[in-house]
Structures are given as structure tokens and as C-alpha cells.
Amino acid sequence: MLKKAEEPFKLLKYLEGSDKWRKSLEKMCSAILHCKYKEKHTVIRIDGSGGDDGIDVWVETSKAKVHIYQCKFHVDNLNLPQKNKILESFLTAYEKNKDNGLTRWVLVIPKTLIKSELRWWNEFCEKHNDKGIQFKIWDEDKLLNLLKKYELHDEYFQVEDRFKDVREQFEKDFRDIISKFTDGRDRYTLDDIENMNDVSERWKASPYLDFRNSAIASMLNNFLMNISVVDGIINRAELPVQKEFRFLMRYYFIPEYYRLCRERDNDQDQKAVDFYRNNNAEDIKS
Template sequence: MAVEWERVGQPGFDRIVEALVHRVYDATARVEVVNGRGGDDGIDIKVTHGSRVRIFQLKYYPDGFPTTAHKGRRKSIRQSFARALQHQPWEWILVVPCTLTTAERGFVTSLAAGQAVRVGVWDRAKLDGLLATHADLEASFTRDQLFEAAKVYGQERALLMDGMRDVSARVTALGRQADGLDDHWTVDFARQGKTVVHTLRAKHPRAHEVSPVEITLTGGGPLMPDLAQAVRRSLGFGLPEEVVLPRGAVESLTVSGPKWLSGEHRDVEVRWQPADKVPLAETVVEVAFLDGEHVTACYPGTLAHVGRGSVGRSVRVDLAGGSLELMVPAASGASASLRFTFSLEKLEPAAGLRLLRIYQRIAAGGAFEVRASAGAIGGGQLPPRPEAARQEAAQLRSYIEDLEAVQRHCEQYFPIPDELTPTDRIALRMARLLIQGHCVASPFLRQARFTLNGQDSPTLRSLLSGEPHAVRGSTAAFALTLAGRHLELGPVHFYHPHVTVDEEDGRRALAALEAGRGEGCEVTVRPVGGECFRHLLHDAAPGSGWTPVPLELPGFTEPR
């Protein structure tokens, strides 16, 4: 149903045009409607987009402004245009509820002669076209909403003879009715069992400025600590996270705003969600850690959110596998806080190490900044975390560094395993040290079994007689299995300077040698003092010789 422009009157015409201008320009510009009671100074509506100003002049002339009648109307238009020029507009637009004749349109465009301003017209055809595009606005000004709502409600009570198609059609009809309730807001709805869920939704990005809605919550008692912190982050600093207040936490909810929306509600669950993201002018940032003026570390990230709340402002930076949230209080002298969350799930060691290094920088405390090309976005001074937290991070980093070194050596890359047995952890540390050219004592090799080849010697007889001697041997490969992957480091030597033979094996082997049947005889040797054999990669040339380096694994006894 089209607007009957001849019948709406001056106030109705102004309201419709003001709503249309808001709808067309609110997303990209600032719209100001001027109250003309004290003289509008040539401006009915002002639209500012950067340095460009667009001025709308509204004239309720349903029958136009021909030269044969209403001669004062053209004079009024000229005067309005002249006053508007004082504001140096980029464009001046005359809005009228009629279809202009060729002569009338020519009169309007002639106003621009000799002036550095564009001149345009929104006439009846333009207004009808805009209302067709924004049908909910047209509905709000033309429908007898009580009648339409009653008719749709009556349909809901009818039999749904066409099944799901009828359900969809009637829900859509109710949605159109809801869209017609207000120029700036609408309400989405859903039925969940016996509960109807209403979701207030803005029709344009500046709805909260043009038609403010205030929500007052009265609590039913102290909030749980985690929930209180979530409320503070969301409302206090504007961080984009969903917060749910259960029924028991809310005594009442009072809404102030448009008449159809206002009221007090009890026995409600309150849930607020982040608004749709507004594109940021710049998203490439870096997180810098400082020692005075010196940058000690710097990590790239993506600026995901900039927000503001009742307590201060917030910045969120996304990193591969993690997120950094900065909360800066507005109060002078108040300390900023930083929350860093990350997950190592599905990350390879190199990516996981970067996250852990960031966490360790934060845990150590000190100054930091989030920087964009234009300068610092936020920052502050962090207090050090408890020593236990820092030690835990150091142990986790040590494990991932071991894994990264082994993967790189074996050229097998896979995500960090979720779990690791104590045995695997020891083997992983041994593998890294071996790769680095160190000698390590292996708690997994406390004895070795040899098969004699029949050759005899005084040294062999001395060993078989129980005298300690040095023993050195080789294995084809040192390997470990992690996350179902078989990782081979290559051939290794094993050695110990003082080993002895099992007494029974020694007597049997000596007797076999005396009888000339030593070949094939097996003997077991063990390092003295309960020590372990030492490993060294075949190609390694350690400066420390066969002296083993400690594994330095907290909670594990060092092998000797």
C-alpha cells in the first residue's frame, strides 16, 4: 500500500522523509535532523560523510510549485537554497511529495548555476522507490497495524491445511508485522517448546543513537565469580562474548525505549551476544614486549575487535591458535589487564612454541603494547604471574622444543600429541640430546647380552672372570614411537667404562673357551653400581667424550 502523499500532511511527510534519510545514510554517514522552530538556517536534514556535507530541504508542496500558482513557493525554495550555501554543502537536495513537471525540475537544477554545489531532487517517484526498497518503513507509516495484526493472529488459529508451507508462510507474515513496529528496530522470535524467545535487532548500524533502548537489570543476588567476570568484560569493557544470566540471577528486567518495546519483565533469563562486527580500518598489528624503550620481543597478529564499555575500552588480537584480550580502564592511573587464551590442539610444535613464548612473556610481567602502523592501540604494565605458573609453562615449552627438534631431524611433521607417557617423555628428551651431539645415559639400557664368536683373549678372560672392563657396541638405529609415528634417529653407539659379566654366565663361558667351544656362547653384562649404558649417535663427535649430560626432566630421577 503506497503512501498517499496528499493526505499525510506536513508533519507526516517530514517523519517519513527523515526516516528514509536515516535508513539510506546511517550505515556510512552521520545524519542530523534539524528542529526548525527557531529557524532551520537552510537545513532540514544534514548528512555528513567525512568532509562532504549533504543538505536536504523538505517542502510539503503536494501540487508542486508552478509559475501560474503558489508563486511564493519558488521564492521560498530560493531562500532556503541561499541559506544552505552558507554551510558550503557538497550537495543540496530538495524533497517534495509531488511529481515535478519539466519546468519545475529545470527551475531546481538552475539554482546550481555558478555555484560549486550539486543540486538534486527527491520527488514522489524517488520517495515511492525508496519506500519500496525499505518496505518495513512503508508498512510502519501506512498499515493499520492493529487490523493487520488481528488478521494474521486469526490465521494462526486456522487449520494448517498445507502443512509446513502454511507454518512458514504465517511465521513470515508475523515477521513482516514485527518489522513494521518501528523504523529503527525489529524483533526476531522463535518458539522453543512452551517458550517464545524474542531477539531485539537493529535495522541499521546507528539505531542505538537514533532511537536509544535502555535495559536496566535488577540482580537477584551476588553473581558467581566467573559470571561476574564475564559481565565485567562484556559490559564493562565491550569485549565481544556471549553472557547468559540465569533466571535465578535476575530479579527484573526493565526496557525503556519505543512504546511497543518498553516494560518490566520478571522470571527471565537474560542473554546478550556480540553485535555484528564493524569492519576495522586496520587489522594488521603486532604485540610488542618492552624493556624501557627497547623491544625485547614482537609477535604479529590480527586486530579482531576494538570495543568500549562502562569501565573502559578493550582490544582483541587474534593469533594462530590463540587470542589476546586487553582491557584498559578509563580511570586515570588504573592498571590495564591482559587475558591470553590459547590451545595447542592440532598445532605443530613450531606454532605451539610461538604461543608458549608469548605466554611466558606475559607471565614474566613487564611493559607491552599493541601496535598498528598509525601507533599504539593499547598497552600497559603487567604484574608477574606466580612462580608455579611460570615453571609449568617452562616445562611445557621444553617438551615441545624436544618434539620440534626430533621432527625436524626425522623430517616427519605432525601436531603436538595430546598425551605423552613418562617413558615417551624420557625417550623424547634423550632423542633431542642425541641429535644435538650429546652423550646420554639410557635408563632403558641397564644390561646387554653378547654372543661370543669363539675368539679368545686375556681381556675377554679377565671380563669373564669378574673384572670390570669397558664395553662398546652399536645398534642399527635408535627409534621412538610418538602419536603412532615411528621416528628413527639413525645408528647409535652404546658404551660404559665399567661393566661386569653375570657370574654364572662368566663361569659357563670360560669353561666353553677352555674346551674350544666358545663360539655361540651368550653372556650378559651390566654397568657397575646400577648405572646405565650411554648412547651416542654414530655420526656425533661430542666435545665431552662419553661423559653423559643430564636429562634435566623435573619429576624424573637422573639415570647414571
């Protein structure tokens, strides 16, 4: 299984933008169903530009039963408004089709549910089990398995380094800063600080860092906020702060830099980053 930062559905969303990604997910769902049912059932993808009545893909079986597929293009954790939208989509589809042979409603959502979301989904199904509807969910794993089963995977996920140029620019921009950390320097000139400021500002809102779940530019800002200016020379602050910075650099900043310079995560660097995140530098403050 690919690591979280490299999840293919999340990659598609960032590369295509929300509007195009929404259409891609609906087309993906429709393509799977066409392969699954071939000529046995009628599969129709609904254009939602004029209102889709809670239906993205409509399947009418040979026995005149209706299955409705609702695609939600969320790849991050679900918030309350998103959950309410899912409920609203189901209720709309149900009210308009309960007398038309509706027997199955499928939520298509390209993410892995966390425990609270799974609990919410089970409660959702339980609450509406009196409607005579069979509820199904196509989550990330289900979608990936179906795409591979019907040989559709490569059509949507080409194996290539889509971030090659931006990653190389990231490596170049941060290289000078990293080299100063790794050579053990404790003093920085004003030129050094200006360079750090420029780099952090350029990358602070980077889609690449957002996609890779990295806060490295924000961590650089935190570093700059915790140093003091003395006679034009930049020094790290008191001893406890110096100790904290060494911990930060060793277990977050440097491993994170090398992790982001690769197309895929390096396990050793990822372990160091996770160690820092889990400890949050608390052990050096006691």
C-alpha cells in the first residue's frame, strides 16, 4: 500500500483541481460499473451541472431494480458539513426514487475511513435500515482493487514522477540552509536570515508541501522567530533553546528535507520525522 502522502486519489485531486477531479471520480465509477455489468444492466452517468438529485451514476438492473452511486471526492477527514451533505444526497435520491425500484445506495469516497468516520457510517446505515435499502461503501481500497481488476488503473494513475521539477527546485532552494545545519553552525549572518525568510515565504503555501503533508516551511519560520539579533550577528538563543533546535534539526528538519527530495518516502527518514512529531520535543524541555 502506498504511503499516505503518496495516495493516488489525493495526487489526482492536487494535480487536476477540485472541479476536474470531481468529474474524474464520477467517470471512474461509471467505467468500473460498465466493466462490471457489461450488457447485463443499464449504467448511466448523470451530469450534475443542472442538479443531479443525489445521483452521480444510475444503474437499472435487468429486473427493473435501481442502484444509485453517489460520488464524494473527499480525500481528507470528513467534517460535519461534509457528512451532512452525504446525508442530504441520500435523502434526496431516496425521496425521488423510492417508488422507482430503488434497492441499493452506494457511497463512493476515495479515502480510508478513520474510526470515528466508520462509526458514523455504521450509525448512518442503522438509522435508515427501515427504508429497505442496501447500503454499500466504495472506499479507497475498494476503488483501487476494482480499478486493477478491470484493468483501468493505469488509465488514471500513470507511474511517473509528476513532481520532478518542483521537487528539484525545493531541493535547490533548501540546500544552502540544510548545509548550514549539518555543518554544526551556531551563528548566522543577516544574509543567512534573509535567505531563510525568502525560502520559507516562497514555499509556505506550496501545493507540493501540502500534498506531502509537510510543515517544513512553517518549521523554518518557527526557527527564525526563536533566534535573537546581537550586533548584526544572528545567534541561537539560550542553551535550552539551542538544545531544542538540535533536536528539531536532527529528528525533523534534516530528515524531512531528504524525505521531500525523493519521489517516495525513505523509511529511515520517515521514522525520524514521526519520532519528532510523536515526541513534539517535550523530552528535551523537562
